Amino acid sequence: GIATGAALSAQRRGSGQVAVCFFGEGALGQGILYEVMNIAALWRLPVIYVCENNLYSEYTSVRETTAGSMRARPEAFGIPTEEVDGQEVRAVLAAAARAVARARAGEGPSFLLCHTYRFHGHHVGDVNRAYYRSKDEEERWRTSRDPLRLLAGWLLETGQARAADFERLEAEIRAEVEAAEQSALAAPFPDPSEVTLHVYA
Ligand SMILES: Cc1ncc(C[n+]2csc(CCOP(=O)(O)OP(=O)(O)O)c2C)c(N)n1
Known part of the structure; x- marks a missing residue:
C-alpha cells in the first residue's frame, strides 16, 4: 500500500522514481495487495511488486497457505510478471532492470516472483525447526543454492x-x-x- 502511494507521488511529480516493495508469499493472502495491484495497473503506476517466495510464512509451508498459481494473481490485473530463480543474483538483476525500464517508460507496474529460501529460523528463538521442515532440506539449499x-x-x-x-x-x-x-x-x-x-x- 505504501509503495503504491509512493509510486503515485513519483508519477504526479514526474520524478522518474520507481517504488519497489518486497514481501513474502504469505503476504499473497493479504487483501490490500489486490486493491493496490488493481489501481496500479489502471493508473500505470511506477511500482515493482517483488514477492520473495521462501516457501514458509513463519512456520507454515506455502503448500498450506497458497492455493493455485502465484503468478496468475498479478497477471489477472494485466501486470507483466516474471518468475526467476531468486538465488541467481544475475537473473534477479536482469529482471529487475526490465521492470525499472518499464516503469520509467510509463508502462506501469511489474511483478517479480523470486523463488528463494530462508536459511535460518523466522526469529532467533526459532531453533528447533524439524516440525515444519527437515534438516536435509535446509542443508540442500545451504550447500547448493x-x-x-x-x-x-x-x-x-x-x-x-x-x-x-x-x-x-x-x-x-x-x-x-x-x-x-x-x-x-x-x-x-x-x-x-x-x-x-x-x-x-
Ligand atoms: C496482518 C498480519 N497477520 C499476521 C502477522 C504475523 N506475521 C508476521 S511475519 C508472518 C509471516 C510472513 O510470511 P511471508 O509473507 O511469507 O514473509 P517471510 O517472513 O517469509 O519473508 C506473519 C504471519 C502480521 N505481521 N500481520
Missing part, C-alpha cells in the same frame, strides 16, 4: 575473480564481525532513564 556461492562460482569460472580474492574477503568480513561483537560486549549498559526513549505506544 547459496546465492553468494553461486555468484562466486560464476566469477571464478569466467575468470573475473580468483579463489584468493574470496579468501581475503572472507577473512576481512570475519574480522569485522568479530570486532563488532567485541565492541557490543564491551559497551556499557544503557542508562535506565532511557527506557521510555522512542517509545510511542
